[in-house]
Amino acid sequence: MSQLAQASIKQVAEIAGVSIATVSRCINNPDQVRERTRTRVQAAILETGYSPNTIAQSFRRGRTNVIMVVMPSIGDPFFTDVMQGIRSVVADHDYSIIINETNFNTMTAEEVGAIMVSRQADGFILLASIFPFGNEVLAKAEKRSQPVVIGCETISASLADIPSVHIDNVAAAREATDYLISNGHKKIAFISGQSTSLLTKDREFGYRAAMHKAQLSIKEGWVLEGNLNIEGAAKACGKLLKHPDRPTAIFCANDEMALGCMHEIKRKGLSVPEDISVMGFDDIRYAEVMNPALTTIAQPARQIGERVAVRLFKAIESGSQPNNQPVILPHKLIVRQSVAKPVS
């Protein structure tokens, strides 16, 4: 009900009988002010309930002490783990995180540029897909004054000047596919994310490369989009199950979609891995809990987050763009129960 205007530094100064400069120093450089004055100011602060206006501070300092993380979905367990890594690093600095969720929509270069130029943050971590990812983003990037680091999503070569941290998605997907092949599978389907998602493209590329190398053909209709979520994958899986040349294994570009597949397969009265094998990607915390437990590729999510954040802070503190060497972290095949030899 009160709706009191909040006290400003001026009112504190008045009550304490000092200048606003002294109040400011009491807060930011307490040892520059005499004990006696300081206690008087402290009392005034307490009396008024004063707290600095952070917006005014940011404005004056030209620094927000905020970093922005642009992520595809706050509900995705994989990205949540990446965030944990980021948070652990941010905790060592006096910074807050603001999260910008794209909801798995690919951001346009304009949107990225608009965010970067808004000065709402001192640095940016992009975990989301950007499209088109060519010269436009590059152009925006050159105008930007805050550092940017990309995590997870690789970006086309022309953007190599923006630093990134990620796994080798192509190699990991090849490895996953090879594992299915080594189990005796010859008919392997792939469910990808949105066609604009680069990280999905890389995984698809790895899948195709492995199939090609093993001289296995990919039938029309074996590669489908699943929108990176349960529903989309279930739908795609439904189509695969009706395919005249039904695959014996399905490789999903992320775990969430693998869960969707397993659900759909069960719903159709078939079982994993007896009738169909399912392979995921990410190793989210639900993968192990599934029944059967999901065989998948583990990404060092937390570590990715940490490294991304460390690079960003290094850049923020040095006042320059971070060096642009991409950091490639190791992935790992996690064998569980969702893949078995096909009945022939």
Place this chain on the structure above:
Amino acid sequence: MSQLAQASIKQVAEIAGVSIATVSRCINNPDQVRERTRTRVQAAILETGYSPNTIAQSFRRGRTNVIMVVMPSIGDPFFTDVMQGIRSVVADHDYSIIINETNFNTMTAEEVGAIMVSRQADGFILLASIFPFGNEVLAKAEKRSQPVVIGCETISASLADIPSVHIDNVAAAREATDYLISNGHKKIAFISGQSTSLLTKDREFGYRAAMHKAQLSIKEGWVLEGNLNIEGAAKACGKLLKHPDRPTAIFCANDEMALGCMHEIKRKGLSVPEDISVMGFDDIRYAEVMNPALTTIAQPARQIGERVAVRLFKAIESGSQPNNQPVILPHKLIVRQSVAKPVS
């Protein structure tokens, strides 16, 4: 490499040969300025790559066009759904959301107060537990000048002046327990969240009430804390399985913990629901996908988010605190396969 200082309105004005006021008007009230001038300014904006400094705008306007959502965990699928509801409402206003994650830690009254007075946002949505939740928060709340709405977590009666939107957790938990009882279970355990979590307390209360009404006793060691996550629940479940008087059903305060239980039960060579029934709470998207699919209480998560946001914006726009009637939304028992009659 460029590290160009970003253009300010002053530079644009200079290039266009007008005053800064005119530039400002071009952006905010374009029809107040002559066509000819406008195009000249537009050109200058393009040339300089100018974009308003949002911090300066917020500062001057005394309005950030940002709302802050304080949530326990961005990885929790339930809260993610609530966020979807919030986002859908926010999309209709010219606002951004900034997310403050507490990582399931209970916030102290001081932290809540600090956030509220920081003026980083025009309004706040609290989805997280606050403790202690008595007069201290109330005191802070009286000083606040931005509106606050609480979602999901109920708050002790003394805080009734802060509006909230949630389900009737006591009734829902009673209903869940009744369902187990009606299936013939007499030995029912409960896994709660942190002891400071109010919403969990309400659910525990409902469980105890139902047991009491059915004249069933709750043995020492049947009520455990599971930290609202998979691991914590698995650990708690392990203890329950070793209990001398082993329960035939476990009711978990959220689905995440139910998944942890199911995993642990399977790991110990037992099966759900044949050996032990498991009941969850929330109906997250993974509940249906589990094998067996999880029987649980569905909360209207998205709707909660929408209602919370609507109330908040109403308050922001009217410049007053929202009215304090709590809004209670309906829950629903979702029967799937994880609960069956006990053998014996």
Place this chain on the structure above:
DNA sequence: GCTCTGAATGTAAACGATTACATTAATCTA
């Protein structure tokens, strides 16, 4: 007591936008 020195405090400019009010330009009316 006087000067000197360093510490403590004060003064005022700046950050980049918005906006009330003043001024100038364009248009209309008679």
Place this chain on the structure above:
DNA sequence: TAGATTAATGTAATCGTTTACATTCAGAGC
């Protein structure tokens, strides 16, 4: 065309801090 009216633009104050610089103060040494 003068005068009135309205539209377009400019001037300058303002928001709440921080901080360079100026000033004042307290104590030391003589």
